[in-house]
Amino acid sequence: MTKTITFENIEEINQQNSINSNIFEIPKNLANGEISIIPITKGLYFHKFHIDVKEDFIIENKFESTLFSFSAFLNGEINYENKDFKIKKTFKPNHLAVSALNQENGKSFYKKGSSLKIINIVATNQFIKNQILQEDNSNLNTIIENLNKKPFFEFIKDSPCTFDTLNTLNTIFNTTYNNKLDNLLLQSQTLELLYNWFNSINKDDKKGIPNIEKEYLNKVLLYIDTHLFEDMSLKELAKVASTNETKLQENFKLQYNSTVFAYIINKKLEEAKKLLETNNYSINEISKLIGYKHQSNFTTAFFKRFNISPKKFIKNKEFYF
Template identity: 30%
Template sequence: MSYRINSSDYEDFLLSTNRCNCWQHNLPNNLGIIQSNKDIIEDNIFMFKTNALVNNKLEVNSFSKVLGLCIAINLGDDVVYVDKSNNSKLLFKKDELLIKYINSYEGSIIFNNLTKTKSLCLVIRDEFLEKYFFKKFKNEEILKRNFKNHISTNIKKSLASYKTKILANELYESPFKGELDTLYLQSKAYEIIYNEFKDLFSLNSSICTCKNVKFNSQDIDSLKRAKELIQSSQKVYSISDLSKEVALNEFKLKLGFKELFATTPGSLVLEARMQKAKALLITGDYNIAEVSSIVGYKHQQSFSVAFTKYFKINPKELLKNNKYYFY
């Protein structure tokens, strides 16, 4: 089902310079509701806090004159963004960050059945960008040419850093009012902008294809460290724990393993789990339930299925026959 938002109120909400502004749209036929709050951090930085509750699979189309660099963080359910200006279709997952440079926007958001979204978006405009961004960004000419032709440019799409997620949630739930609130929002928003600009400049980033990501020497060291931890540590790591341990976001961790080691961290973690489980079972000191728990499975049945698939032998048969033929 497709529905189009075509409201002059929406344009007024986006473009007005009122310090406090709220917008709400009730979807027809009780399909749901979309709400957004706007705060003006400074003359060239706007912040939008948007949430939606949609009760059915729905594509919401809209056109809006959002001008500038947009830093968006998804704090809710997954949605799909379709941008007609550059023919892109991006799955925007929970805790992901997307940076785009936009001159007006025509596209849609696709909600999949019951969806609760929650997102924070900082829109940074001309004077601030000229002073702090364009002079250091590698592909300024491409950005400005696309902007002139009303083509959106995707600059970065990745898992948000732990620090950025914390800051985004703090911005979303400000505990203050009045002048203290303004000061609080400014400090958190500037910190996100600083961190993201620093990351873009340190990587000497070019235009993002959302498939082609560059790795610096620090990233490569983190990837090698992650591989060593999986293979040599007594601890069985989850992808999330491994990401935090080596200070590399999950997106880069997964992509880096594929490019550097021609495998995935998940495959190596599975191998480490299975080899440790095999070694424990061979000792005869542990039953299947104990081994399942030790190697990080919540349910014994899930462990047995994984073990059988990996070694082509059921763990019960291994214990019963005390024969160790593995493929």
């Protein structure tokens, strides 16, 4: 039988403003790694998951608490299920999933062989009331009002992270916050991310992309994933989305805050990083595989994306990402 680990009373960790983190170690027979819970400021904290899964297991969250959750998957993916709200979802790497809820009774399924690096920023009711609530009829206020109606659970956004967002998230993930200056850096970076994310939610009601077009965009993402090492034209992707090239570019930018080809380049570089970790390919082989004619151009793009050269990444990969 698959082992289940249950977490309850999610707000207990953030009762006091402290720079000290709390660490939950996963049983060694299930995984190597831990979950760190790090307070940022009153009513705001984040979970940092750094886990290499050895055996299948389930984490079950059971609590009643009003919050916004911003889950960013830097590496790996998990399946999530919530029977109360009839939700089944797969959290994908390099994506941000935003949810608003006041009740949680969900299960996350961790698969053997997965290597997970996740940041989950949590804004509690205290933070929402003091920092977010506005005196207008914005989309964000509508969601906050819905949080007062129990039970409530809604996934608001699920979109690829931009290059800048991923760079900031990786900095947050890889920094050890053990003094006040480090904590100040953490606060500034996290609050900037939250400003951008909440502002994006607030503008969503003005974007007005029909659900059917969102479904077509999801098909485009799937097509890109399955044809990543092939040449893809905008015309080809527009056909997948059942639209024209101009409309595809407009909708893609509105939905994912990225151009189509910037997204493709980002996906290719992520795959290149994974291939470098295997030690099965040379840098030149990987650069050609993802479409770079010259290794120097690949090296430049890789450094711009990850702030480290491919050669140095291979030598130091156990310390990065």
